[in-house]
Amino acid sequence: MKCDETLRDAPVTETPKEDIQRTLNRLKRIEGQVRGVQKMVEDDRYCIDILIQLSAIQSALKNVGFQVTEKHIQHCVTHAIQNGEGDESIQELMTVLKQFNK
Amino acid sequence: MKCDETLRDAPVTETPKEDIQRTLNRLKRIEGQVRGVQKMVEDDRYCIDILIQLSAIQSALKNVGFQVTEKHIQHCVTHAIQNGEGDESIQELMTVLKQFNK
Amino acid sequence: MKCDETLRDAPVTETPKEDIQRTLNRLKRIEGQVRGVQKMVEDDRYCIDILIQLSAIQSALKNVGFQVTEKHIQHCVTHAIQNGEGDESIQELMTVLKQFNK
Amino acid sequence: MKCDETLRDAPVTETPKEDIQRTLNRLKRIEGQVRGVQKMVEDDRYCIDILIQLSAIQSALKNVGFQVTEKHIQHCVTHAIQNGEGDESIQELMTVLKQFNK
Numbered sequence: 001m002k003c004d005e006t007l008r009d010a011p012v013t014e015t016p017k018e019d020i021q022r023t024l025n026r027l028k029r030i031e032g033q034v035r036g037v038q039k040m041v042e043d044d045r046y047c048i049d050i051l052i053q054l055s056a057i058q059s060a061l062k063n064v065g066f067q068v069t070e071k072h073i074q075h076c077v078t079h080a081i082q083n084g085e086g087d088e089s090i091q092e093l094m095t096v097l098k099q100f101n102k
Numbered sequence: 103m104k105c106d107e108t109l110r111d112a113p114v115t116e117t118p119k120e121d122i123q124r125t126l127n128r129l130k131r132i133e134g135q136v137r138g139v140q141k142m143v144e145d146d147r148y149c150i151d152i153l154i155q156l157s158a159i160q161s162a163l164k165n166v167g168f169q170v171t172e173k174h175i176q177h178c179v180t181h182a183i184q185n186g187e188g189d190e191s192i193q194e195l196m197t198v199l200k201q202f203n204k
Numbered sequence: 205m206k207c208d209e210t211l212r213d214a215p216v217t218e219t220p221k222e223d224i225q226r227t228l229n230r231l232k233r234i235e236g237q238v239r240g241v242q243k244m245v246e247d248d249r250y251c252i253d254i255l256i257q258l259s260a261i262q263s264a265l266k267n268v269g270f271q272v273t274e275k276h277i278q279h280c281v282t283h284a285i286q287n288g289e290g291d292e293s294i295q296e297l298m299t300v301l302k303q304f305n306k
Numbered sequence: 307m308k309c310d311e312t313l314r315d316a317p318v319t320e321t322p323k324e325d326i327q328r329t330l331n332r333l334k335r336i337e338g339q340v341r342g343v344q345k346m347v348e349d350d351r352y353c354i355d356i357l358i359q360l361s362a363i364q365s366a367l368k369n370v371g372f373q374v375t376e377k378h379i380q381h382c383v384t385h386a387i388q389n390g391e392g393d394e395s396i397q398e399l400m401t402v403l404k405q406f407n408k
Binding site: 218219224227228231232234235238239241242245246248250251252254255256258259261262265266268269272273275276279280296297300303304 | 320321326329330333334336337340341343344347348350352353354356357358360361363364367368370371374375377378381382398399402405406
Binding site for chain 2: 014015020023024027031035038044046047048050052054055061065068071076092096099100
């Protein structure tokens with residue numbers, strides 16, 4: 001995921017195609033899982049089974065979040081630190097980590 | 103969401119249609135949000151923006167989980183307690199609460 | 205942990221001594237772990253090691269929370285359901301589950 | 307909190323005294339809160355009140371964790387990136403973020 005140009009005056013780092021594809025594949029699976037739970041709700045399935053599926057989706061989402069976070073630190077935060085703009089980038093990262101952890 | 107007949111010999115409680123519809127509406131919105139993030143990833147959007155969307159989906163999922171949990175306690179756990187099968191139903195509930203909280 | 209008399213007009217259920225002791229033992233261990241992290245901070249230990257200890261304390265706290273939640277459902281919520289006051293007790297439980305899950 | 311010398315051959319960065327004191331003050335308050343919950347359990351107080359206190363401690367702990375994480379990224383991870391050892395330090399950070407998020 002490209003670093004935000006406004007934060008950096010250096011050329012932005014493109015995200016490698018395979019990283020994009022890997023994240024997309026995970027999100028497609030999550031989309032399928034959400035539709036699966038919709039079907040369970042329509043079929044008035046047992047609540048516990050529905051909750052188990054919901055927590056599986058939450059774990060999958062968390063993993064996508066960690067994957068994107070790691071890429072962001074490896075590319076954008078590193079890029080900002082190397083260009084003397086680390087503080088702003090780290091603060092931005094912390095804000096989203098706190099939100100992600102609510 | 104129906105209580106599981108195998109756990110109870112009493113007639114199962116059907117989930118009111120409007121509860122099912124409310125849960126379905128939420129899950130449809132979540133499905134849309136997941137597709138929205140897929141588009142952001144394809145467009146190689148800034149990671150922080152993607153993470154903010156992912157945490158919004160997590161909150162929405164958590165709320166669906168609480169909604170289903172509340173209905174389950176109101177119907178199935180209450181039904182089990184009133185039929186002298188509370189212990190088993192409570193243990194089952196705690197197992198899924200712990201999983202939901204990982 | 206006693207059920208709240210104001211919520212129930214029936215005699216409250218005392219918490220068995222061994223349950224109280226088990227919860228106390230866990231909380232004493234957590235107190236020791238917190239003091240341990242204080243020492244690490246004073247000694248300016250490596251941040252990652254401090255974070256690992258903090259997450260161990262979080263897990264221990266979560267387990268105490270689940271233990272108290274389970275007892276509450278087994279005693280107070282069950283007691284309320286059996287006395288026709290289930291709705292209020294379940295709502296109270298859901299409020300604290302949501303807070304516990306933030 | 308000092309960066310781990312084994313990971314870096316450059317001189318380690320000492321943690322400013324006021325940062326250490328701020329973290330210590332928070333941990334002392336948490337220690338007091340834990341003892342407060344012990345008293346509530348001994349007095350067999352209402353479970354919901356105990357759970358509310360436990361989740362307050364969890365939030366306080368999480369904030370200490372974020373504070374330490376931010377300092378770590380500002381000092382140690384930045385130091386590693388500037389010394390060409392970013393990958394290892396970022397991987398270590400992600401491992402502890404995942405553990406902190408369980």
